[in-house]
Amino acid sequence: MKRLSSLLFALLLCATGFAQQALWGAAPVVSPEIHSDNTVTFRLKAPKAAKVQVTGDFLPTQKMKTPFGEFDGPGVADLVKGEGDVWEYTTTEALKPELYSYSFLVDDLKITDPSNVYQIRDVASVTNVFIIGGDRADLYRVNKVPHGTVSKIWYHSDALGLDRRLTVYTPAGYETSGKKYPVFYLLHGMGGDENAWSELGRTAQIMDNLIAQGKAEPMIVVMTNGNASQEAAPGESSLGFAQPSMNLPRTMEGSFETAFPEVVSFIDKTYRTKADKHHRAIAGLSMGGFHSLHISKQNPDMFDYVGLFSAAIMPNQGVKSAIYDDFEAKLKTQFDKKPALYWIAIGNKDFLYEANTAYRKLLDEKGYKYTYYETGEGHIWKNWRIYLTEFAPQLFK
Amino acid sequence: MKRLSSLLFALLLCATGFAQQALWGAAPVVSPEIHSDNTVTFRLKAPKAAKVQVTGDFLPTQKMKTPFGEFDGPGVADLVKGEGDVWEYTTTEALKPELYSYSFLVDDLKITDPSNVYQIRDVASVTNVFIIGGDRADLYRVNKVPHGTVSKIWYHSDALGLDRRLTVYTPAGYETSGKKYPVFYLLHGMGGDENAWSELGRTAQIMDNLIAQGKAEPMIVVMTNGNASQEAAPGESSLGFAQPSMNLPRTMEGSFETAFPEVVSFIDKTYRTKADKHHRAIAGLSMGGFHSLHISKQNPDMFDYVGLFSAAIMPNQGVKSAIYDDFEAKLKTQFDKKPALYWIAIGNKDFLYEANTAYRKLLDEKGYKYTYYETGEGHIWKNWRIYLTEFAPQLFK
Numbered sequence: 001m002k003r004l005s006s007l008l009f010a011l012l013l014c015a016t017g018f019a020q021q022a023l024w025g026a027a028p029v030v031s032p033e034i035h036s037d038n039t040v041t042f043r044l045k046a047p048k049a050a051k052v053q054v055t056g057d058f059l060p061t062q063k064m065k066t067p068f069g070e071f072d073g074p075g076v077a078d079l080v081k082g083e084g085d086v087w088e089y090t091t092t093e094a095l096k097p098e099l100y101s102y103s104f105l106v107d108d109l110k111i112t113d114p115s116n117v118y119q120i121r122d123v124a125s126v127t128n129v130f131i132i133g134g135d136r137a138d139l140y141r142v143n144k145v146p147h148g149t150v151s152k153i154w155y156h157s158d159a160l161g162l163d164r165r166l167t168v169y170t171p172a173g174y175e176t177s178g179k180k181y182p183v184f185y186l187l188h189g190m191g192g193d194e195n196a197w198s199e200l201g202r203t204a205q206i207m208d209n210l211i212a213q214g215k216a217e218p219m220i221v222v223m224t225n226g227n228a229s230q231e232a233a234p235g236e237s238s239l240g241f242a243q244p245s246m247n248l249p250r251t252m253e254g255s256f257e258t259a260f261p262e263v264v265s266f267i268d269k270t271y272r273t274k275a276d277k278h279h280r281a282i283a284g285l286s287m288g289g290f291h292s293l294h295i296s297k298q299n300p301d302m303f304d305y306v307g308l309f310s311a312a313i314m315p316n317q318g319v320k321s322a323i324y325d326d327f328e329a330k331l332k333t334q335f336d337k338k339p340a341l342y343w344i345a346i347g348n349k350d351f352l353y354e355a356n357t358a359y360r361k362l363l364d365e366k367g368y369k370y371t372y373y374e375t376g377e378g379h380i381w382k383n384w385r386i387y388l389t390e391f392a393p394q395l396f397k
Numbered sequence: 398m399k400r401l402s403s404l405l406f407a408l409l410l411c412a413t414g415f416a417q418q419a420l421w422g423a424a425p426v427v428s429p430e431i432h433s434d435n436t437v438t439f440r441l442k443a444p445k446a447a448k449v450q451v452t453g454d455f456l457p458t459q460k461m462k463t464p465f466g467e468f469d470g471p472g473v474a475d476l477v478k479g480e481g482d483v484w485e486y487t488t489t490e491a492l493k494p495e496l497y498s499y500s501f502l503v504d505d506l507k508i509t510d511p512s513n514v515y516q517i518r519d520v521a522s523v524t525n526v527f528i529i530g531g532d533r534a535d536l537y538r539v540n541k542v543p544h545g546t547v548s549k550i551w552y553h554s555d556a557l558g559l560d561r562r563l564t565v566y567t568p569a570g571y572e573t574s575g576k577k578y579p580v581f582y583l584l585h586g587m588g589g590d591e592n593a594w595s596e597l598g599r600t601a602q603i604m605d606n607l608i609a610q611g612k613a614e615p616m617i618v619v620m621t622n623g624n625a626s627q628e629a630a631p632g633e634s635s636l637g638f639a640q641p642s643m644n645l646p647r648t649m650e651g652s653f654e655t656a657f658p659e660v661v662s663f664i665d666k667t668y669r670t671k672a673d674k675h676h677r678a679i680a681g682l683s684m685g686g687f688h689s690l691h692i693s694k695q696n697p698d699m700f701d702y703v704g705l706f707s708a709a710i711m712p713n714q715g716v717k718s719a720i721y722d723d724f725e726a727k728l729k730t731q732f733d734k735k736p737a738l739y740w741i742a743i744g745n746k747d748f749l750y751e752a753n754t755a756y757r758k759l760l761d762e763k764g765y766k767y768t769y770y771e772t773g774e775g776h777i778w779k780n781w782r783i784y785l786t787e788f789a790p791q792l793f794k
Contacts, residue, residue, distance in 0.1 A: 149548050
């Protein structure tokens, strides 16, 4: 009879063919290696490459020339070829706690790091990720705390004529507590989908940790797909493995916002919810902030908590939909009912900063009460994770 | 006020930096392109590469030299450089319906296809995937049928002293039907985890499609993590983004099998189940087949349906655990109770073929009834998806 070690050996040989190649192809390198002082070393074994670089959001931005002018782009650093044809780069400074993304450039060809299986898709780009722990970034990690359940569940939209996919987080204990919970609807930006907040936004980890620390109430978090033409995220719909696109039809023309109460009905029917205004929140990033603004204004008795994260504020965006009509009158109705929290957050380098400033001026002029939270930097997931960690603790208190 | 198009433009410019680079870096190429005749073209823009190849399971295998001898490895085909520095390869034949994996080799460096965001991790390798539809492979696609819910849920194991993660599929309608459902426990192989069957095995798609076609009963499918030392799949546990390994402790030494009734109790407590032997099935691939054999034998009143998929049959594997003791006596007890189905499947090139033949010989000698299903090829996910599509329709009838 075979012994364990021989089974393991045989499995390694026979499993997928790919595993074999990884084994025999090259001496394994560790990349990224996070050192105890929070400097990070990146490595790639590439015997025939003439140039290897790393690009990522842990490097200072640099000017990038495009056909449309100069913009801030991600920084690039050179790896140096060393022993065994392994190229290497170590950051010159310790990295601050954060979830970082990076890619390699091998003779200018952008690739993912073959030594790092942890990757995130953002629209049509896949990049590697790593986390430097500490401070707020510890909220992005899976820690030894009670974990909620993350479900991919489908509902039928009569209004959109589609079965559609949702990501739903239920807090630890939901299944057996018998209790009812408040619900937080969390919306993505343009090019995103129902996977964006759980993957790029680390929602389950953030909620698990905030709840375990007693900083946020146990709540259900519902992450919708805000592209009214889509059943589901790329790869998860009947379109199959079609290439994702940022330029989708039916994203900011009223369909999703108009149909939104269907989602709330479905959730209230399917989960044990506290089904009233005082126990509902809605927030979104960028396009999702635009959606949240209009959905909450259109349904003034539905949400007591509203969050606009780097919101694409465009009161009159040149598209006709009844949901965009009578903007100021509907806003007045919403604020006359005194929402428990109307929270606006943006980075001071965001291209939507000016639009948000103009919107705040409007609210100020009308005497509508809101809370403002400003960070550095621009229209990036780093900020949206921060906003989630700041917004969620203020809900349902 | 900004218009939609300018928002889109600004978002494209400012979003992640990575998206920008994808936009300005290279003219986009389509890869893979599946033609109407089911030939497939692979493309890569790589101006500075001297050699570009594609390797994958759609190509005939070829002999591969390793330090341990010659083995069948995945085939390799050369791409040819054409206009605009785009390298290209088109399959010489139409591909049969199947889910295929592939990678590029750029000057011998194995990379994923930057034009294809669809990737699957198998242990420590990430490869691109595509599906050629038709026949059985249509079961692997997301079709316009009612979709079940896929949940990542945690349970506490007293026996293993860990909170542990499960993937649970509940059939379409579960949430609101009020009905009770049978439960199918589906176990992964060495190096796998609770994500393996849903990602590599396409379990949710297969179950959705089989149930919609009336070929399988609506059932709950529970995909466990069979590595007793792990909380969860790599990247999903408190170990963070540590590199996955095939050589894990506590996989086939009795701990997981002994603790298994805890999982059944948790599921029966948490879901609306038909909590009896006639409504429980267990099956697994490779190591999971070994686990299924021992768990079902140890608990002869727990499972009426048992599936061994390319099972790692090792009645005496040199590890001490009470669960492995009295093998033949326990097997006799199990078969005296006449399981509704004891199903053994393996590929005729599997390195475990001989061990499975010996096990079948033992069952034959004892007069224990089982059903045998043999396919071509070896120890590969293609076979395990086939076995799932064959096994699930036989359950709970």
